[in-house]
Amino acid sequence: MNIGQFPQTRLRRNRHDRFTRRLVSENTLSTDNLIWPIFVTEGTGAVTDVSSMPGVQRVSLDRLAAHVEPAAKLDIPALALFPITPASLRDEAGTEATNPDNLMCRAARLLKKEFPEIGLIGDVALDPYTSHGHDGLIEDGYVVNDPSVEILVKQAVNQAAAGIDIIAPSDMMDGRIGSIRTALDVSGLVNTRIMSYAAKYASAFYGPFRDALGSGGLLTGDKKTYQMDPANTDEALREVALDLSEGADMVMVKPGMPYLDVIARVRQEFAVPTFAYQVSGEYAMLMAAIQNGWLDRDRVIMESLMAFRRAGANGVLTYFALDAARLLRA
Numbered sequence: 212m213n214i215g216q217f218p219q220t221r222l223r224r225n226r227h228d229r230f231t232r233r234l235v236s237e238n239t240l241s242t243d244n245l246i247w248p249i250f251v252t253e254g255t256g257a258v259t260d261v262s263s264m265p266g267v268q269r270v271s272l273d274r275l276a277a278h279v280e281p282a283a284k285l286d287i288p289a290l291a292l293f294p295i296t297p298a299s300l301r302d303e304a305g306t307e308a309t310n311p312d313n314l315m316c317r318a319a320r321l322l323k324k325e326f327p328e329i330g331l332i333g334d335v336a337l338d339p340y341t342s343h344g345h346d347g348l349i350e351d352g353y354v355v356n357d358p359s360v361e362i363l364v365k366q367a368v369n370q371a372a373a374g375i376d377i378i379a380p381s382d383m384m385d386g387r388i389g390s391i392r393t394a395l396d397v398s399g400l401v402n403t404r405i406m407s408y409a410a411k412y413a414s415a416f417y418g419p420f421r422d423a424l425g426s427g428g429l430l431t432g433d434k435k436t437y438q439m440d441p442a443n444t445d446e447a448l449r450e451v452a453l454d455l456s457e458g459a460d461m462v463m464v465k466p467g468m469p470y471l472d473v474i475a476r477v478r479q480e481f482a483v484p485t486f487a488y489q490v491s492g493e494y495a496m497l498m499a500a501i502q503n504g505w506l507d508r509d510r511v512i513m514e515s516l517m518a519f520r521r522a523g524a525n526g527v528l529t530y531f532a533l534d535a536a537r538l539l540r541a
């Protein structure tokens with residue numbers, strides 16, 4: 212006979228005190244899960260703010276070691292590098308992408324020397340280098356696939372030769388993962404990993420990033436003929452399946468928070484190393500509310516990052532990486 216009071220099952224019991232909450236916690240967030248994107252710029256003595264990303268800066272190479280030092284101290288496993296190319300070095304074909312002395316390659320060599328233990332992720336796409344701001348080559352107003360892949364392959368090998376550990380193609384051309392894998396292997400770069408931006412959406416959340424790079428104003432039209440339609444998820448699984456079959460070691464979904472359903476499906480379907488990019492617009496959105504005093508900074512950072520872990524992401528590219536690593540240490 213039921214002599215207790217209704218209800219017998221009380222889920223609140225396991226939330227009663229901190230020790231029980233710790234015991235029943237289903238997911239964890241650690242510094243191991245953090246990747247810090249950084250913007251590098253030409254010149255000397257430059258540490259300039261990105262106005263739409265409060266707290267994020269563009270840093271010249273002479274300031275780069277000092278900028279990265281805290282990440283090394285906090286044991287953040289990897290950085291994602293993004294170069295800002297002066298307009299004078301941009302052209303229709305993104306030629307600067309294949310220059311062995313471009314900013315990206317110089318940054319990679321410097322960082323490998325100063326911080327050999329930190330993994331370097333190199334974004335492969337032509338948008339930092341093209342005069343039109345697109346990720347590939349344009350013919351008759353259309354971003355053409357196969358000729359773009361040819362130059363992206365050269366860009367990838369160029370970066371890997373300069374010391375980039377993980378090539379991260381973010382261009383969304385078909386077939387580039389396989390072509391890049393083959394070219395890396397032929398060049399003897401068999402251990403250079405590929406983290407594919409496999410399911411990358413044509414998103415409004417990249418706005419502040421394009422401000423940071425100075426490619427926003429240059430961009431003609433949109434990226435809808437190569438980046439994915441935000442309405443689709445089945446297609447994301449096909450994108451991931453293809454990239455894995457072509458040799459991707461890790462896959463990424465981007466943006467992050469508005470696409471947690473995609474991360475969860477990818478994780479469940481493939482059970483491969485899966486990453487998420489909490490992109491510039493997500494950062495800007497949270498920072499705007501934080502700066503207004505509308506959201507609690509520390510709590511919202513940690514909750515947003517835990518959400519990626521719950522969805523199944525191994526790690527997150529986040530502009531909050533340093534803040535999160537500090538909070539995890541405290």
Ligand SMILES: NCc1[nH]cc(CCC(=O)O)c1CC(=O)O
Pocket residue numbers: 334336338346381382416417418419420421489490491492
């Ligand atoms: N291919 C370039 C690239 N790599 C990462 C981002 C966005 C990152 C962010 O918004 O934080 C973009 C922008 C774009 O595709 O237009």
Ligand SMILES: [Mg+2]
Pocket residue numbers: 383384385386409450453454
């Ligand atoms: Mg694809």
